[in-house]
Amino acid sequence: MDIQQKKAVEFIRKAMDHTGLDATNLARRAKIAPSTLTRILNGTVKNTLSARTIIKVAEIAGLPNPLTVDEISPMKNIPLYGYVGAGDKVYPVESDGPIDHVTTPFSADIDVSALIIRGDSMFPVYWEGDMVFFSADRRMDPRDLLMTECIVYLKSGEVYIKQIHPSRTEGKYMLISYNAPPILEQEIEWASPIIFVDRRNRKS
Template sequence: MRHEDIWRAIDTMAAEHGLSPSGLARKAGLDPTSFNLSKRRTGDGRVRWPSTESLAKVFLATGAKLEDFTALVMGARAMPEARPRARNKIPLIGMAQAGAEGFFDDGGYPAGAGWDEVELPSTADANAYALSISGDSMQPVYREGDSIIVSPAAPVRVGDRVVARTAAGAVMAKLLSRRTASRIELTSLNPAYPDLHFATQEILWMHRIVWASQ
């Protein structure tokens, strides 16, 4: 049982209930920062583990079972017995608009009045949004006219397709190919476009793409 597997399971449990890790901690009656990334290692790099008391409070607050959590730790990507709140209407803007001011708040959640709505498969994430693809920079994975659902609550792992926003205001869909404490590497979906490398502080937020119409 590895340190990263335990925390991945907690992140997945939060996403299954439409919550961020801090939202899950708050729901369980814990300090909202209990599950933050900064709390998973000490200042000198040693790993920190969630306490059994914290996990017990999470199970009580969410109705999760120990065996479901264990399945997540062992590699399952979802909790089979979770019954999250579903949404069919998702806020939608064009990918080309996403870099403009006023569409997202500082945490990367949809904001403002400029969003349309589209009916797409349901998601438990109350802050999920959809982007309409334009141009060829994401071919052959996504083509012009496709819509993608993006979930801010879903845990992001290396190998996931993500939407990221830089401090300079650019919004892009890429594949997260490498992430360290200081660097983030994003691979272009279209091989004709260059891969990108950023210092961690240059990425304001990064959300996982969980569904696409094709």
């Protein structure tokens, strides 16, 4: 369990103590899926809480929002590396560095990067124009990210946002969308779980 996940567990337990509720009922009061909290407490997911979930839980528990300092949200500029395909085929920008820098709507660690979604195969969870944040330094083995929504870099060069599933062929994977046919028998160079989604600039 990494530092972010440990902080998420501590926050959930503190909220449970303040409300006297277990994780399932705390989630229901906050109007989020119970598995959102229980899976993090049980250590069965690789990602952590979104900023939106943290705010909801803090409000229900009567806790200060941990994403703010003196009631001002901490913002950081982080590198934007281009686009990620959600249906559209996208290749990384040929560059030694980011194409731009963007301000995060949450407290970001130093290694967080951003990509903008192109395509609608992951709708309604991810829309074209949404910005997704991930750790470019946290390049994980796809075997450790099965059933997880990730930024996926394929050995063929494309970059997608997909859910990773096992394939019949060893060393290859199936990439799952919410509303499009799966992409079969893919070799993944590396993958990184999504940390947060900024939906402020989505295309309606």
